[in-house]
Amino acid sequence: MSQYMRSMKGLVEAVDHVGKSFISINDMTDDQLYSLFELAKNLELYNRSKIDLLGGNMLALLFFQPSTRTRMSFQTAMERLGGNTIVEANPKVTSSVAKEESMEDTMRCVSQYANLIVLRHYDEEEARRGAEAATCPIINGGWGHWEHPTQALLDLYTMWRRFGKIEGLNVAVVSPDMVEARTGHSMAYGLARLGAKVTICSDSDRRTPEEVAKRIRSDFNCDLSEQFDFEQDTFNDFVRSQDLIYLPGCSAPAGAKADEFKTLMDRYLVRYDTLTEEADKGHQIYVTHTLPRRAGEMDLRIDDSPHQLYFRAILQSVSIRMALITAILGL
Numbered sequence: 001m002s003q004y005m006r007s008m009k010g011l012v013e014a015v016d017h018v019g020k021s022f023i024s025i026n027d028m029t030d031d032q033l034y035s036l037f038e039l040a041k042n043l044e045l046y047n048r049s050k051i052d053l054l055g056g057n058m059l060a061l062l063f064f065q066p067s068t069r070t071r072m073s074f075q076t077a078m079e080r081l082g083g084n085t086i087v088e089a090n091p092k093v094t095s096s097v098a099k100e101e102s103m104e105d106t107m108r109c110v111s112q113y114a115n116l117i118v119l120r121h122y123d124e125e126e127a128r129r130g131a132e133a134a135t136c137p138i139i140n141g142g143w144g145h146w147e148h149p150t151q152a153l154l155d156l157y158t159m160w161r162r163f164g165k166i167e168g169l170n171v172a173v174v175s176p177d178m179v180e181a182r183t184g185h186s187m188a189y190g191l192a193r194l195g196a197k198v199t200i201c202s203d204s205d206r207r208t209p210e211e212v213a214k215r216i217r218s219d220f221n222c223d224l225s226e227q228f229d230f231e232q233d234t235f236n237d238f239v240r241s242q243d244l245i246y247l248p249g250c251s252a253p254a255g256a257k258a259d260e261f262k263t264l265m266d267r268y269l270v271r272y273d274t275l276t277e278e279a280d281k282g283h284q285i286y287v288t289h290t291l292p293r294r295a296g297e298m299d300l301r302i303d304d305s306p307h308q309l310y311f312r313a314i315l316q317s318v319s320i321r322m323a324l325i326t327a328i329l330g331l
Contacts, residue, residue, distance in 0.1 A: 018330035025149040040323035052082035060114035077321040104133035111135040152186035154317040167195030176264035178202040184248035192222035204228035247289040272301040
């Protein structure tokens with residue numbers, strides 16, 4: 001075994017997650033998350049090339065909701081690692097689910113083909129039942145309105161690579177609707193656990209579910225702050241106190257509901273001028289968004305500025321998902 005492979009094997013062993021599922025951001029300890037970050041950093045060299053670490057392994061992608069970045073980055077990650085993928089991007093139409101096969105039976109069968117399954121599903125309870133029936137490890141690729149842990153994982157990793165730390169940073173998780181912002185839930189958990197100062201901004205009638213906020217406060221000893229019902233002026237005054245604004249977006253479909261959300265989001269719009277004014281004072285504020293976004297949801301001048309992290313996070317998503325797949329399948 002080469003020195004490089006011995007080093008990689010040591011990094012995988014440090015994560016200590018071989019053969020286990022990844023259902024929640026809380027499935028790993030803080031030390032495991034940081035070990036995973038170190039593994040991802042070592043795999044960044046292969047974001048756009050290939051290393052044959054997982055030849056002979058099969059990853060199944062079962063996506064019951066539309067996806068571009070989660071699906072394609074997992075497929076890219078597995079193939080960069082030398083493995084193979086089975087992709088069901090519309091299983092309600094193209095799989096036996098269309099014949100009313102149960103989720104449990106689907107997962108039992110797919111487990112016979114794959115070493116690892118990434119499941120994205122609109123119903124958390126149905127996804128849980130399917131995961132429990134599977135006989136191979138499962139990665140949560142976004143379940144209902146509950147959690148999307150690998151999105152939070154890639155955003156935490158991107159922060160760690162940019163700032164060199166997470167502890168002590170002022171981070172705001174911002175959406176008018178924090179009930180359905182599953183990525184916001186996962187990110188708030190991760191930020192709190194790793195020592196960031198977390199503020200959740202939302203409308204008071206769509207605040208973070210009590211069980212999520214309660215767990216952040218009690219389990220992670222985090223002085224979580226919640227602020228409600230901003231207008232654009234007051235929100236941008238608040239932005240000046242933060243290091244990162246995290247926009248989890250919304251999974252609403254196109255149409256009237258999406259237009260309504262865009263109107264609500266206007267009150268939480270980060271002004272480009274706010275960012276540049278603070279940068280002139282020596283305070284660099286970053287903005288990231290889980291994508292997709294809607295026209296009018298953001299000041300698009302941020303895209304081509306030093307303040308954006310959302311497109312930077314796309315490439316980072318490959319390395320952290322490479323690391324997660326490797327940490328579960330082992331070497």
